[in-house]
Amino acid sequence: MSKKALWKVMAFVLILAVPFFMLGCDGGVDEGAENGDEPVENGEDNGEETASGGGWVFATDHEYSIRDDGYIGLTELYGFEFDDVSVMDIGITYSALRDGSVPVAMGFATDGRIAAFELVNLEDDKHFHPVYNCAPVVSEETLEMYPEIADILNPIAAALDAETMSNMNMQVDIEEFLSVEVAEEWLLEQGFIGDDPVEMGSGDPVVVGSKEFTEQLTLGQITLLALEYNGIPTVDQTGLGGTVVVREAQEGGDVDIYWEYTGTALISHLGFDEAITDPEECYAVVSETDLEQNGLVWLDYTPFDNTYTLMMRQEDADALDIVTISDLADAINSGVPAP
Structure with a gap:
């Protein structure tokens, strides 16, 4: 057989074989999708x-x-x-x-x-x-630049009990309000913002981050609105991603402040093996360790525990x-x- 004829035979065999290789690599039609599922x-x-x-x-x-x-x-x-x-x-x-x-x-x-x-x-x-009480976590550098952030956000954290947070989550997830709408209404009702905002400062903006689920998006909007009302310029980086993404962004200096859960920091960020079920103890361990190791300041934590x-x-x-x-x-x- 000539080389030219041999190549033709080999090409024909390959053409026949390709569909079988595709099926063996999940190239077939999904049965559920084919049946409408x-x-x-x-x-x-x-x-x-x-x-x-x-x-x-x-x-x-x-x-x-x-x-x-x-x-x-x-x-x-x-x-x-x-x-x-x-x-x-x-x-x-x-x-x-x-x-x-x-x-x-x-x-x-x-x-x-x-x-x-x-x-x-x-x-x-x-x-x-572990317990998952939530608190704003701020870089030391940002807090040195704007020490008033603690006075702005600590009373807000204290007002966020389980019923309040669940209700705000429901307004977004069920009633389909935007997180920024829910955040603004609550801040107005509680008197944390009003009709007389402080004149916006000219300092470096504070980059506010958050994870990508409803509660985090709302907490991020609460932070943005409260800081801006008090004259602190901001950059919105809410909905940045999951826990690892946001934490790495903060440690890398790309996010200045976001709300984190004590239990998450304890296990995922700081590497503790044992869960802590007492809110005060967990907060104390997390806040002291994170400040010492990473230069991150934990402001006051919320009454709600989003475990x-x-x-x-x-x-x-x-x-x-x-x-x-x-x-x-x-x-x-x-x-x-x-x-």
Whole structure:
């Protein structure tokens, strides 16, 4: 056979083989999409059963799924595993649970959708999650330039109890107001801003950052409005990203102030292994360590504690007599079918 003929044969064989290689690399059509079902975004199949098979499926955002004080540590402490873990945007976990797509989801204790969607937080009876009171964290350099920031934000933090924060979250997530609208209305009602703002100063602007979920966006807008009302120029960097992104931005000097949670700083930023469940103790450890190691000043913390929570639909939890995370673990380990 001539070389020219041989090349023709080889080319023909390759043409026939390409589709098989593509199918072997997930190049085929997704069965769920073909049947009109939308697959969960960023889903991670960690077990044999899936949501469509009726197994115990846990909806969580990516950050919680990989954190030491998140999914891995929690399931190890309580001694159980879900059949499947579906990773999705945090805002979707609530609606996925409400709509029956999953039986259990992670959330945040002060989220307004919990009550609005008739969900219930399971009691963390083994006290796995640290406390997550929130406080403005400011660089020393920024506070030296604008020492009045502490006097502006400390009273605001003191006024943010759980009911207040949950209500503001609900206004954004359920009633679809903008975070800036909710923040401005609350500041006006509380008398923190009014009709007579201080003349804007000419100093360097304060870069205000935040994470990308509702509560953080609202806290960021509260900070921007309060500082600007008191004559401090600002730059809006709210919604910058997740915990790691915002923290790195602050440590790198790209963000001057943002609100952080004591439990997050304790475990994720400062590397402590043991959770602290007392708010004052946790704040003291975090504020002293962060100042000493990183030159970051923690202002006063809020009464509200936005700890992570595992949620179920209220009717399902009642039907299965599940009140605590231990109850959930017992149900899964005993082979109780998921609702």
